[in-house]
Amino acid sequence: MIPKESRNQIALDKFLAARPDLKAEISVLSEREQQQQVQWAFEDEAQEQGIEAWELALELIAETPEELKVMRLEVHHEVAEALGMEWDEYRMLNELED
Structure with a gap:
């Protein structure tokens, strides 16, 4: 099982890897801004699915x-x-x- 302290970042990495359009769109931003955009997109995705972001993270890494x-x-x-x-x-x- 993935250690708790690594779960969120691994989920965000998997989320971004599955969205090459988002990755290309944010590639011109600073690293900090890229992370922020991915986090927002991740939270939006969770909301669209009707679940909390932590639940989406677990679904992606389990x-x-x-x-x-x-x-x-x-x-x-x-x-x-x-x-x-x-x-x-x-x-x-x-x-x-x-």
Whole structure:
């Protein structure tokens, strides 16, 4: 499984690799501006799909449906912990299976 700290960048790289038109369009920009444009396009794509950007990132990097499920649950566990909620309460509120 891909380390958490690398997931977003790998997802953005895969996203851009699948969009040669976007890559060509932003090639004249500075590296910082290119990264910003890719991030915005990525977020727009997630919104068009009706999901959060972190979910799109996981979908792009997961190698199997099982890995995707594990990574999603991992993120949800982190959110529950950050909110100070018990896992069972969080899971029920978000209609998640364990």
